Amino acid sequence: MRIIPISLPTPFYIGPVNVYLIAEDPITIIDTGPKTKEAIEALREGLRRVRIRVSDIRRIVLTHAHEDHCGLARSLRDEAKDAEVLVHKWETGHRVGRLEYAEHRTLLERAGVPTNEIAGMRKVYEGVRQYADSFKPDEYGELRDEEELEFGTGSLRVVHTPGHTPGSCSFVREADRTVIAGDCVLKRITPNPILSPDPIDSSKRFPSLAEYLVSLARLRSFAPTLVHGGHGEPVHDFEELFNRYFRAIRERQAEVIRLVPKAGATPWEIASAMFPATDDVHRFLAVSEAVAHLDLAHSEGKIELEFGDGKEVYRRISSI
Numbered sequence: 001m002r003i004i005p006i007s008l009p010t011p012f013y014i015g016p017v018n019v020y021l022i023a024e025d026p027i028t029i030i031d032t033g034p035k036t037k038e039a040i041e042a043l044r045e046g047l048r049r050v051r052i053r054v055s056d057i058r059r060i061v062l063t064h065a066h067e068d069h070c071g072l073a074r075s076l077r078d079e080a081k082d083a084e085v086l087v088h089k090w091e092t093g094h095r096v097g098r099l100e101y102a103e104h105r106t107l108l109e110r111a112g113v114p115t116n117e118i119a120g121m122r123k124v125y126e127g128v129r130q131y132a133d134s135f136k137p138d139e140y141g142e143l144r145d146e147e148e149l150e151f152g153t154g155s156l157r158v159v160h161t162p163g164h165t166p167g168s169c170s171f172v173r174e175a176d177r178t179v180i181a182g183d184c185v186l187k188r189i190t191p192n193p194i195l196s197p198d199p200i201d202s203s204k205r206f207p208s209l210a211e212y213l214v215s216l217a218r219l220r221s222f223a224p225t226l227v228h229g230g231h232g233e234p235v236h237d238f239e240e241l242f243n244r245y246f247r248a249i250r251e252r253q254a255e256v257i258r259l260v261p262k263a264g265a266t267p268w269e270i271a272s273a274m275f276p277a278t279d280d281v282h283r284f285l286a287v288s289e290a291v292a293h294l295d296l297a298h299s300e301g302k303i304e305l306e307f308g309d310g311k312e313v314y315r316r317i318s319s320i
């Protein structure tokens, strides 16, 4: 069972995305690339090299529902005559064409993000959503944690690895400890936990960083020897990456805790102090990063949280 990486261009800052072809029965593609002419052409070319056509694809599996990973899923499904599409049920957004504007708006307002900034973030998002089509609820199936995706000569185990998004999944081939990890593991950068409503209670934030740390530890338990990420080169030394991520997260934690004043500040104010010169596109990522760290620090009892005027105010604990 051979896993064939294909790199596709994206219009995003992150650069090309990796999708993975398993060229045996049922012919399966893990992630699809964004809905652009350049990406579909590069995908056709990649498939042609191994004598496969889009119409041969029987199964489309999504690591998560970000546009660079899921954008072409619908076009591929249509061209491949109803190939099966599988995604974790916690992956919302484009998956079902429900964009959760209201839930996001509430979470951003509560984090102290000013109204004009929320409008700016929405505009950026409107620009991004053109790169993916949505699905109706009866057009996809669910990926379940621990389930095996069977192939002619082997299988891949689905491992739910929330963090980057609530429904992010990785795929583990235990026979040779190979992992396809989507944006859960990226060689050159620490993945961003993106601000998301909690899939169980959408009035709450998903505790993305705490979940992410658990997911990394879970992947580590497979002692991977090769990890294919959503972007960039594969990782051969997972232990080194794991330690580097933990160090980076701990350092960022310390920085965020230092930035929380005794008098209190909203997540937006703390994000602005962390990333003072952030442009429009990255402001949502800046808030995501700040709240992820504030949530973790608060859950570990390192900072205090109060609600004032409908907004979260984090305060340094007075005894330290």
Ligand SMILES: [Zn+2]
Binding pocket: 064, 066, 164, 183
């Ligand atoms: Zn992503």
Ligand SMILES: [Zn+2]
Binding pocket: 014, 017, 066, 068, 069, 183, 230, 231
């Ligand atoms: Zn990505």
